[in-house]
Amino acid sequence: MNWVRQRLDVIAPFAIAIGLFLITAAVIPGYGNLTSIRSLLLLSSLLGIASAGQTLTIIMGGIDLSVPAVIGLACVAFAVAYGEGVSPWVIGPIVIVAGIVVGAVNGLISRSLRVNSLIVTLATATIIYGAIWAQTKGDNRGSVPDGLTDFVSVIGWTGPIPLPGSVILWGALVLVFVILERRSVLGRWSYASGANPGAAELARIPSLVLWTVVFAISGGLSAVAGILLAGFSSAANPQVGDAYLFTTLSAVVIGGTPIIGGRGSYARTIAGCFIITELTMLLIGLGLDEAAQQVSLGILIIVLVAIYGRETHVRMQI
Amino acid sequence: MSEIAVEETAPAAPAVTPLVAFRGLRRNFGETIALADCSFDIVPGEIHALVGENGSGKSTLIKILSGILAESGGELIWDGKVTRIADPRAAQQAGIATVFQETLVLDQLSVRDNVVLGLDRLFRRVQSTADETRVVREALDTIGMGALDPDMPLGALSLAQRQGVTIARALLRPWRLLVLDESTSALDVDARDRLFEALRRFRGEGRSILFVSHRMDEILDIADRSTVLRSGRSVATVTRADTTTNRLLELMSTHEEAQAAEGAVPTAPQRAVGAAVVTAKSVEIVAGSGPFDLAVRAGEIVGIAGLEGHGQVAFIEAVAGLRNPAQGAVETDRGVVTSFLNAARAGIAYLPRERKTQGIFAPLSVLDNLTISALGRFSRLGLLAEARRRAEGMRLIAQSHVTTPGLAAPVAALSGGNQQKVFLGRLLALTPRVLVLNDPMRGVDLGAKQDIYKILEQFASAGGAVMLLSTELAELCLLCDRVAVFHNRSLFAVIERQALNEQALIAAMFGQTAAARGAG
Numbered sequence: 001m002n003w004v005r006q007r008l009d010v011i012a013p014f015a016i017a018i019g020l021f022l023i024t025a026a027v028i029p030g031y032g033n034l035t036s037i038r039s040l041l042l043l044s045s046l047l048g049i050a051s052a053g054q055t056l057t058i059i060m061g062g063i064d065l066s067v068p069a070v071i072g073l074a075c076v077a078f079a080v081a082y083g084e085g086v087s088p089w090v091i092g093p094i095v096i097v098a099g100i101v102v103g104a105v106n107g108l109i110s111r112s113l114r115v116n117s118l119i120v121t122l123a124t125a126t127i128i129y130g131a132i133w134a135q136t137k138g139d140n141r142g143s144v145p146d147g148l149t150d151f152v153s154v155i156g157w158t159g160p161i162p163l164p165g166s167v168i169l170w171g172a173l174v175l176v177f178v179i180l181e182r183r184s185v186l187g188r189w190s191y192a193s194g195a196n197p198g199a200a201e202l203a204r205i206p207s208l209v210l211w212t213v214v215f216a217i218s219g220g221l222s223a224v225a226g227i228l229l230a231g232f233s234s235a236a237n238p239q240v241g242d243a244y245l246f247t248t249l250s251a252v253v254i255g256g257t258p259i260i261g262g263r264g265s266y267a268r269t270i271a272g273c274f275i276i277t278e279l280t281m282l283l284i285g286l287g288l289d290e291a292a293q294q295v296s297l298g299i300l301i302i303v304l305v306a307i308y309g310r311e312t313h314v315r316m317q318i
Numbered sequence: 319m320s321e322i323a324v325e326e327t328a329p330a331a332p333a334v335t336p337l338v339a340f341r342g343l344r345r346n347f348g349e350t351i352a353l354a355d356c357s358f359d360i361v362p363g364e365i366h367a368l369v370g371e372n373g374s375g376k377s378t379l380i381k382i383l384s385g386i387l388a389e390s391g392g393e394l395i396w397d398g399k400v401t402r403i404a405d406p407r408a409a410q411q412a413g414i415a416t417v418f419q420e421t422l423v424l425d426q427l428s429v430r431d432n433v434v435l436g437l438d439r440l441f442r443r444v445q446s447t448a449d450e451t452r453v454v455r456e457a458l459d460t461i462g463m464g465a466l467d468p469d470m471p472l473g474a475l476s477l478a479q480r481q482g483v484t485i486a487r488a489l490l491r492p493w494r495l496l497v498l499d500e501s502t503s504a505l506d507v508d509a510r511d512r513l514f515e516a517l518r519r520f521r522g523e524g525r526s527i528l529f530v531s532h533r534m535d536e537i538l539d540i541a542d543r544s545t546v547l548r549s550g551r552s553v554a555t556v557t558r559a560d561t562t563t564n565r566l567l568e569l570m571s572t573h574e575e576a577q578a579a580e581g582a583v584p585t586a587p588q589r590a591v592g593a594a595v596v597t598a599k600s601v602e603i604v605a606g607s608g609p610f611d612l613a614v615r616a617g618e619i620v621g622i623a624g625l626e627g628h629g630q631v632a633f634i635e636a637v638a639g640l641r642n643p644a645q646g647a648v649e650t651d652r653g654v655v656t657s658f659l660n661a662a663r664a665g666i667a668y669l670p671r672e673r674k675t676q677g678i679f680a681p682l683s684v685l686d687n688l689t690i691s692a693l694g695r696f697s698r699l700g701l702l703a704e705a706r707r708r709a710e711g712m713r714l715i716a717q718s719h720v721t722t723p724g725l726a727a728p729v730a731a732l733s734g735g736n737q738q739k740v741f742l743g744r745l746l747a748l749t750p751r752v753l754v755l756n757d758p759m760r761g762v763d764l765g766a767k768q769d770i771y772k773i774l775e776q777f778a779s780a781g782g783a784v785m786l787l788s789t790e791l792a793e794l795c796l797l798c799d800r801v802a803v804f805h806n807r808s809l810f811a812v813i814e815r816q817a818l819n820e821q822a823l824i825a826a827m828f829g830q831t832a833a834a835r836g837a838g
Contacts, residue, residue, distance in 0.1 A: 185693045185700050192690050195679040202676055203691045263681045
């Protein structure tokens with residue numbers, strides 16, 4: 001019992017994710033079938049890939065508000081270039097490198113100028129949206145290769161596995177992130193830097209390098225998410241990532257990683273991604289329109305965060 | 319020691335009711351006792367000095383008197399009635415005006431606005447600007463700063479002028495007791511003399527002043543009586559006639575604590591002293607404070623002492639590469655120290671003073687806290703070799719005498735003393751040549767202190783050099799081969815082990831040379 005009590009904040013998000021699934025399955029007929037489980041996994045994987053970098057930046061004590069803009073940029077650049085005949089094996093890596101560069105610049109500026117990353121990444125996002133508009137003038141044709149569409153299709157297969165590639169990619173990413181967080185120098189530095197930025201400097205943690213690399217990871221993964229979403233929506237759409245500002249942050253916080261950093265993990269964010277996706281599917285299943293969905297989602301997130309907020313507060317008092 | 323009654327030396331008659339009396343006043347912060355037992359009184363029309371070294375409880379007493387802290391026990395009798403001063407507003411209403419040690423000013427506001435700060439209501443000004451200007455001028459004139467432009471922003475003023483503004487602010491209140499907490503430290507001689515003239519005038523009007531200063535000459539000059547605090551106790555109140563520098567220094571020092579701690583530590587350490595590892599050459603902490611040299615050799619523990627704000631902290635920060643001295647340089651055999659990183663490369667490891675904000679990563683494990691600065695040693699291509707890291711963690715735990723449920727326990731779950739030992743272990747993981755420690759025993763329990771003593775002894779015996787800044791004099795006497803005492807932002811004296819005792823340290827901290835004390 002004591003064991004459970006001590007780990008309540010770790011267990012809670014996963015318990016909620018499972019509970020929510022069972023409730024939805026009971027309420028909505030047909031929710032428990034294979035297809036809806038596959039779509040739950042697919043939607044969660046897209047959110048999970050977009051939230052991975054966000055989790056690490058938040059643990060480190062930063063925040064990346066440029067995620068939706070980089071998603072939009074990647075989506076448009078990839079679909080437009082492919083539509084004009086560029087090979088996906090050329091444009092894909094270019095787009096990802098562009099995301100990495102945007103992220104690196106975010107980290108570099110935030111750290112070297114000591115400007116809050118909230119402001120820097122918000123500014124970067126604005127610049128990117130402006131640049132997309134200037135380039136395309138709102139005329140966003142373009143197309144995506146069939147392989148990519150299959151990669152993010154609910155009925156897609158990965159070799160013999162009855163799951164789309166996106167889900168498999170997410171699984172691999174989870175493994176990499178768990179190792180990164182626990183077993184790498186970068187991971188330990190990130191936690192230390194988020195836990196006590198003043199002490200991190202005096203403990204000889206190279207903050208500038210750390211911030212640049214972590215934000216670059218976030219930028220790169222946002223670009224990957226953008227390419228996947230291009231496949232999902234089959235077109236160049238700069239607004240495709242807009243929902244991901246709120247949902248990536250929510251996934252991190254609902255998972256139980258405090259927004260001030262220093263604690264938490266990507267494993268928790270996985271639970272957060274499932275909770276958000278399940279909530280959305282539940283609300284759609286209940287027949288709520290998009291406006292009502294947003295209101296409900298907002299309320300539910302405040303309730304969940306309030307629960308974790310209390311948890312963090314008690315621990316902070318040690 | 320009983321209190322000595324005020325006789326002909328003070329203008330006030332001894333029979334009058336004291337304006338304020340403290341009876342066994344106590345205050346503790348958790349287990350730390352800041353004020354143990356403080357009893358004395360201040361009569362109307364008296365300038366009363368409060369004397370004591372760092373941490374003797376002066377500031378705590380003043381904060382209780384100003385309504386910032388509540389007492390934990392004992393009585394404060396204001397104007398004949400037992401009173402609890404609930405908040406700063408209550409203090410102001412009672413007629414207590416305090417000028418604090420820190421110059422509490424707003425840089426963006428003008429001199430006038432800073433002086434009248436707090437006199438206005440939220441939405442309504444009490445006085446017109448012209449009236450304010452006149453009043454502010456008068457108040458500033460009291461301390462010889464009448465020429466100061468009331469419209470000047472505070473940010474543009476010198477430290478002395480800023481201090482003047484805080485004094486003027488207090489003077490504007492209708493006060494009966496003025497508390498000056500080291501408020502004269504930044505004033506130049508002229509402004510100070512003007513202030514003292516004013517204080518004597520106020521005394522003539524029957525108003526009282528509680529005066530805290532670290533300067534013996536000021537106390538001898540102006541105080542009618544002086545109360546000495548030592549380790550939170552009021553040990554004596556002496557009248558002007560009985561006040562000599564020697565007597566005050568004697569009353570301030572204590573030997574008990576030193577003796578209490580001595581038993582558990584290897585006495586009279588015999589260490590092989592090697593070549594100089596760090597050398598300060600003609601270092602001037604701020605421009606004009608006077609250059610000095612100091613060398614720290616391998617196998618040596620050199621103490622760094624001084625009253626707060628006398629440059630000793632700035633000096634060790636310069637050694638750690640956290641700031642540059644105004645003149646001169648700190649050198650190692652690997653060149654001049656110019657930055658924190660370059661000091662680190664030369665083998666200088668620095669332990670900052672604030673464990674909570676500058677040291678410990680509270681949610682992280684003991685292992686992470688120990689190894690975070692040395693992760694490069696346990697990693698290949700950025701991935702950690704956990705077995706090696708854990709082995710090193712175990713070694714550091716043993717070396718630093720850390721008591722912990724395990725390497726994975728969050729460091730926040732340890733006691734303050736164990737956290738400090740983990741912090742020290744992090745420095746040892748770097749295998750430094752020089753440890754620069756900023757008050758490492760502060761807020762640490764006795765057992766942990768003795769462990770830290772052992773760590774430092776072992777480090778020095780193995781050929782390391784230690785610079786130990788401490789505010790606890792008994793400790794400096796116990797551990798150090800010699801102690802460098804700072805006064806007025808420069809090195810004042812280096813006291814060698816054979817001459818090392820608390821009284822010698824206190825005398826040097828107060829800027830008294832042995833010869834001057836003999837004459838005093």
